[in-house]
Amino acid sequence: MKSISLYEEKGSVLNKIAPESKILYIVAALVIPYLIGSRWVSLGFIIASILLLLSAKVIRKTVPILGVSGFVLITVLLIQGLFRAGNVTPILSLGPVVFYKEGVNFALGIVINVLNILLSFCVLILTTKPSDMIENFVRKGFSPRFGYVFISIFQIIPQMTETMATITDAQRSRGMETEGNLFIRVKAFIPLISPVVMSSLINTKERALALEVRGFNSTIQKTFLNDEKKIPADKWIQLGMVVAIVAAIVFRIVLVVMYFM
Numbered sequence: 001m002k003s004i005s006l007y008e009e010k011g012s013v014l015n016k017i018a019p020e021s022k023i024l025y026i027v028a029a030l031v032i033p034y035l036i037g038s039r040w041v042s043l044g045f046i047i048a049s050i051l052l053l054l055s056a057k058v059i060r061k062t063v064p065i066l067g068v069s070g071f072v073l074i075t076v077l078l079i080q081g082l083f084r085a086g087n088v089t090p091i092l093s094l095g096p097v098v099f100y101k102e103g104v105n106f107a108l109g110i111v112i113n114v115l116n117i118l119l120s121f122c123v124l125i126l127t128t129k130p131s132d133m134i135e136n137f138v139r140k141g142f143s144p145r146f147g148y149v150f151i152s153i154f155q156i157i158p159q160m161t162e163t164m165a166t167i168t169d170a171q172r173s174r175g176m177e178t179e180g181n182l183f184i185r186v187k188a189f190i191p192l193i194s195p196v197v198m199s200s201l202i203n204t205k206e207r208a209l210a211l212e213v214r215g216f217n218s219t220i221q222k223t224f225l226n227d228e229k230k231i232p233a234d235k236w237i238q239l240g241m242v243v244a245i246v247a248a249i250v251f252r253i254v255l256v257v258m259y260f261m
Contacts, residue, residue: 014056018230019133024241029120049119080107
């Protein structure tokens with residue numbers, strides 16, 4: 001079944017790394033720069049994320065994601081550079097338009113943080129199959145019911161899209177006009193709502209019955225069809241992330257203690 005997931009199998013090492021390792025990387029990328037309080041750390045994680053995405057051959061798929069947020073980030077940069085309270089040091093003048101150092105510096109901090117967040121999450125979502133991630137969590141005690149609901153979210157929209165395409169083809173074969181101006185398209189779309197909704201409800205019921213027949217609610221310990229996805233280096237990656245986060249926490253505590261001494 002199709003999925004709305006952005007995952008793409010490229011056979012890279014990053015595809016084979018356990019989801020938990022990538023989630024710990026995201027935590028480290030978000031927490032460590034905040035604790036240390038340095039933009040250079042965020043820039044370091046941005047570069048690391050770009051290199052990881054390049055090695056996984058999925059860097060092109062980040063372009064639409066960054067493009068959507070890029071417009072907002074440029075707007076933030078313009079507004080803060082021009083109108084932020086406390087702007088006193090001009091750095092660029094374009095006729096009557098003046099950009100100030102304080103506003104641009106503040107906006108750059110926002111841009112760097114947002115890029116760090118987006119790219120670190122891209123490392124996870126572009127190289128991790130959702131079903132593998134949930135399956136690993138279920139192995140570690142995550143509720144199978146919540147896991148099933150989570151996976152269903154990625155499948156319900158493609159399923160409804162395929163159903164709508166099938167019903168549209170059937171209606172077209174019966175002579176219904178489905179192409180033309182906006183009014184014709186809306187007129188053709190309204191009769192499709194009821195069959196699509198009913199079909200989705202029937203599919204949901206059939207899934208529930210199939211799961212019940214297969215002992216989904218059984219309390220007996222379950223086995224898994226697929227092997228757990230991880231490599232020997234995973235434990236070292238996870239250990240390294242945990243050590244880095246702990247070191248950043250200790251560094252922050254030392255800074256606070258020195259400040260109040």
